[in-house]
Amino acid sequence: MNDTKVKKRFVAVMLLVCLIFLPGCWGKREVEELAPLIGLGFDLGKKPGTFLITMQLAKPNQGGQGSAAKIEDRTFSVEVASAREATEMVYKLSSRIPFMGSLKVIVIGDSAAKAGFNDIIDFGQRFAEFRRTMYLVLTKGKAQTLLNMKLRDGELAAMSIKNHMEQGSSLSTFPTVRLGHYLTILGTQSTAPIIPVVESIKSGEDGIEYNDAKDGKELLIQGAGVLRGDKLVDYLTDKETKGYMWLENNVNNRLVNTMDSEGTISFGGQVLKSNTRYKLTNNNGVIGLQYIITTSISVDEVMGLKRQLSEAEWVDLMNQAEDRYAKVIQKECDLAIEKERELGLDFLGIGRHLEERDPSYWKTLKDQWEDKIADFPISLNVNVSVHHSGMSSSSSTVKLTEEGKQ
Template sequence: MKVKWIIQPPIYMVMLLLLTSCWNSRELNDMAIVTGIGMDKVPNTEEYVVTFQIVNPSATATSVGVSTGQPPITVYTSTDRTLFGALRKTSKKVARQLFFAHTQLLVIGESLAKSGINGIFDVFERSHELRLNSIVIVSRETDASSVLKILLPIESIPALAVVKKNKNTAKLWGENRAISVFELINSITGEGEPVISGVRIFGDLVKGRKKTYLEQSEVEAVISVSGLAVFKEGKLKGWLDGPEARGTLWVQNKIEQTSINIDSEKKQDSIAIDISHSKTKVKVKLREGVPVFHIYIDEEGSVIESQDFVDLSKRKELQKLEVELAKKTKEEVVKSLQAAQSMGCDIFNFGDELKRKDPKAWETVKNQWSDIFAKGELDVHVQVYIRSTGMRLKPFLPNTD
């Protein structure tokens, strides 16, 4: 009985400690919420220019009241040898501590991309503050800081607007990819080379930073998703646009939806096909030391528009469209491979596939894979099925035959 009374007090003391509040809690009004981070290179140095896009809580509040007249975000910039150093150095300029739990976007400046990006992601894996699921983009023909300073309509927080644009166009058009920091690190550490969506600024950069220019139907500056940045050994090698970009994502099995215009018997690009399903399988084999890339694409779609008379009630007419659609898809895949081979960049992760399927064969080519990849042969098979013709069969356009 005495032993019981001796043991109980220490147990109660431990239980009381467990019931205490969070020892490292922070009040909301002590935090500056960072929604976007931009990284640029200081010319001729090893330092980074790091930009933080921070939310102005009073300007984004939805409650009824007198407007503060402030922009929805404020941008701060610091220069340091490391990202974390710039983060801490910004405390000299901001009245609140930077808070990264809601950071959605990481923008890499084109100049930094050309000099190399492999070293900037170490802090994301080490620090508990930074998010690995933030979307990464590359600013094209401008710096990352400028992208984060542009105010955009509809979405009050510009960084969120850019992320949504990137995800929407990746899903609906298929020439861009929404890639996170985590996915990018895996791509860098793999046997292939990464591709990252790019953005351009169209319009007046100076006016685009002012809130007053949002008070009109046509804004002065727009951020537009533009192309895929191709990297080799961590450095920006070139850009893919249009069919080359979409062909790349076709091979990577990243196409969710897209639209392709195909030819009718009389008019070029007169029939729009909405691709609603696409699945790609890849096999890589070595044949006498030369890699052969076997690509198998299955896709389904619907006729969504016709600018020429085509009797879609006849199965043979649909089959003609299927053949034409398979041809267009194959052309885009071929263009993407040719572009990648000209840059010597395995952006399709063919090396990873060969390593996984045939480790012994991979050991014989891994040290010269860039050169061997550039000499590889392509074998594309596209299977197309047009599932629907929309709300009608025959177009209302008259048959001129």
């Protein structure tokens, strides 16, 4: 036997030995044995030191047809002292093992948010099955109530929230916060976390009406909560939240409405592109921060025109639109800055910007930063350009004085 054949046999034997010691799926769990966890809710329990934990489980897909998240009465709430205890209790009730790796949304109820929830959410960053990509949301009522809500479209509440979050950039009116981002913000110390708010809405509220004869309700994501550490301090209004989005450079699309200086012509537009930068300013030795917002907008709707405009008049009207859009953005940002000063909490991350631009100066401020926020100089420079104003300089509402005159 030559050396080549000996080497080949030796390699073959070694491969077989390696295969014996390779880990296999000895600890596998069949999907039929699992209950995919979609939503998790935290409320304070009635007993001291306990939480009311709500688990929303999805029905596994049967036979490969339909959605894997079919509606089924598989939402459980248990009052326990730890998340692990809740998992055990739900396992006993559902006869399936809750699979944490499928979790999409954590809903934090108002009571848990005000008391602090880091202890209970600690399980989410330690247990290996959890992913830090899950979304965090607040609700002004109970998380249990929100997750048990029956929606008109038949979707699980947790899945509906997840879908809203994934499409959030289409409107850019609320922040999308994942567990990993929340934990990162906590680590900065100077920046206050901010989490979007989800509520149920009845027909007729906030100018929204729907056919409530159909069984079920609707969800609304609007506004946000500001926290000191893990404790809710206050809520932001819709406009204050929109201002936060501008200053955070988190506006990809946005519908913006305004009117001309006389209040007779209204403009409806959509943000095509927006960019927010910031720089440090020095006014006679006083350090401040200036935001520079550059936005391009498409004017999709003009209402209130009473006559045909000349080309020069149309250009002037669009210049007015640019100025008025800039004022809308300025107002929303001012409201967010005013709220930051009022709360003394840096949810805008101004301290973080100072540290990035001038670390030595930041060291002189960081220990008294909450006291300094109220008077820290902040300025805005908003520039808006209309890059598309439709295909006509007239309007269907214009009454022509002569038939056929254009």
